[in-house]
Amino acid sequence: xxxxxxxxxxxxxxxxxxxxxxxxxxxxxxxxxxxxxxxxxxxxxxxxxxxxxxxxxxxxxxxxxxxxxxxxxxxxxxxxxxxxxxxxxxxxxxxxxxxxxxxxxxxxxxxxxxxxxxxxxxxxxxxxxxxxxxxxxxxxxx
Ligand code: ADP
Ligand code: MG
Numbered sequence: 001x002x003x004x005x006x007x008x009x010x011x012x013x014x015x016x017x018x019x020x021x022x023x024x025x026x027x028x029x030x031x032x033x034x035x036x037x038x039x040x041x042x043x044x045x046x047x048x049x050x051x052x053x054x055x056x057x058x059x060x061x062x063x064x065x066x067x068x069x070x071x072x073x074x075x076x077x078x079x080x081x082x083x084x085x086x087x088x089x090x091x092x093x094x095x096x097x098x099x100x101x102x103x104x105x106x107x108x109x110x111x112x113x114x115x116x117x118x119x120x121x122x123x124x125x126x127x128x129x130x131x132x133x134x135x136x137x138x139x140x141x142x
């Protein structure tokens with residue numbers, strides 16, 4: 001399996017609840033390493049741009065409002081098969097459908113306030129990484 005990088009976010013609900021470090025440790029214990037991280041309060045324009053792919057969905061306005069209600073953590077995670085692995089560790093979008101032991105099962109409230117984000121493809125991981133991090137902010141291990 002290939003070493004990949006994926007863009008991960010801890011969303012405002014989880015940060016407000018103080019769960020950011022537990023969630024980060026959950027990802028690290030699963031074999032993902034942090035190669036970049038920042039705490040940021042997204043503007044409306046930033047949240048709209050990040051989720052532009054969902055602009056036509058009925059939940060878009062509510063999602064943007066949620067994602068701007070408080071700070072988030074954005075981190076670039078590296079590991080074997082990182083994109084799919086990170087999504088498996090996060091669990092299903094809807095915590096009611098998420099497997100036991102996943103981050104969303106443990107920390108999410110509902111399908112919108114679901115604690116974390118993870119890139120869904122290697123291509124989107126690269127796009128989303130560039131959204132948050134410049135080259136000099138990404139420091140590989142070793
Ligand atoms: P994922 O984050 O698992 O990749 P999507 O890309 O489909 O899920 O959706 C992006 C985000 O939009 C979700 O993580 C969640 O916060 C929100 N969302 C998705 N579907 C709904 C819905 N039906 N109602 C409200 N919010 C939703
Ligand atoms: Mg998605």
